[in-house]
Amino acid sequence: MSRHRAPSPVTRRGALVAGAAWVAGAFAASSGVGARPPSTATPLSASSEQLTAVQVQDPPPASGQLSATAPPTTSATEAPPSPSQTPSATTSPTPNATNAASSTTALDRSAHSTTDAASPWVVVNKQHPVTPLDYEPAQIVKVAGERVSAAAAPDLEALLQHSRDDGVALTLVSGFRDYEYQAQVHRRSVARNGQAGADRYSARAGHSEHQTGLAVDFSSADGRATLSPRFARTDEGLWLAEHAGGHGWLLRYTEADQAVxxxxxxxxxxxWVGVELTTAMAQAGVATLEEFFGVSGGAQYA
Ligand SMILES: [Zn+2]
Incomplete structure (x- = not known):
């Protein structure tokens, strides 16, 4: 999303315009966005000292490269200035100006549950497992060979079509994964690496976003950077970072937000969270669901 807005050499003119239009529209829709703090989140007290224990849930890992090969990040607050962001002498701030809820275009943060596994806004992390633990989406459909919740399918189809229109060869390598599959993956990893090692490389069953059917793993047609930090620098990874938000898909695990x-x-x-939420998060300059909704997270299992 907005953390990776540097134009890539592969970005075509049309794509660049479309992506810029999405972000500019998100910012233009909010008056006074530049004046308020970038985040209204509750501090996450449990996470700041746990960076050494951060884990990945999509094996295989490439330990030692995870940080070094990730792209530089820029702050969402460095977005190009727009007239609506320029403080005006004739518009004095109201007492509500620092209140995100009143100064954005009124996204109702309680419109969807953050705990119901079927909700587009559900927050699943190591503190908040999928509930019930053996949850499966009521309706699962196949998109590009992978199973996803029917709720996420239209925006996924649209994103893939957009990428094809831009000449980007995105593929899917994972979608819905059920509890038992994740349990097997983790058990095998524990047998091989021990519990601590397994926890570094795979989510415990019931704690993977993939179980909601609302998460996917992308790759590129050549497959050379599949599930690798190098994917961030591929044409496909760069395209996703710029355009996924415009289709309601959130880059969930960023370099800058590992502790969260x-x-x-x-x-x-x-x-998938829906474009209403990705737009509101871009407006607020908040990159994680945990911060946007004030939900606890971090590397420690509950
Ligand atoms: Zn994944």
């Missing part, structure tokens, strides 16, 4: 999410950066893992 509890995961190493995963430039291939995207979570």
């Amino acid at each position: 999410t509890g995961y190493n950066p995963e430039p291939w893992h995207f979570r």
Whole structure:
């Protein structure tokens, strides 16, 4: 999303315009966005000292490269200035100007549950497992060979079509994964690496966003950077970072937010939340669901 807005050499003119229009529209829709703090989140007290324990949930890992090969990040607050962001002498701030809820275009943050596994806004992390633990989406459909919740399918189809229109060869390598599959993956990893090692490289069953059917892992047609930190620098990874938000898909595990999410950066893992939320998060300059909704996270299992 907005953390990776540097134009890539592969970005075509049309794509650049479309992506810029999405971000500019998001910012233009909010009056006074530049004047308020970038985040209204509750501080996450449990996570700041746990960086050494951050984990990935999509094996295989490339330990030692996870941080070094990730792209530089820029702050969402460095977005190009627009007239609506320029403080005006004739518009004095109201007492409500620092209140995100009143100064944005009124996204009702309680419109959807953050705990119901079927909700587009559900927050699943190491503090908040999928409930019930053996949850499966009521309706699962196949998109590009992978199973996803029917709720996420239209925006996923649109994103893939957009990428094809831009000449980008995105593929899907993972979608819905059920509890038992994740349990097997983790058990095998524990047998091989011990519990601590397994926890570094795979989510415990019931704690993977993939179980909601609302998360996918992308790759590129050549497959050379599949589930690798290098994916961030591929044409496909760069395109996703710029355009996924415009289709309601959130880059879930960023370099800058490891202490909040509890995961190493995963430039291939995207979570469907709907464009209403990705737009509101861009407006607020908030990159994680945990911060936007004030939900606890971090590397420690509950
Ligand atoms: Zn994933």
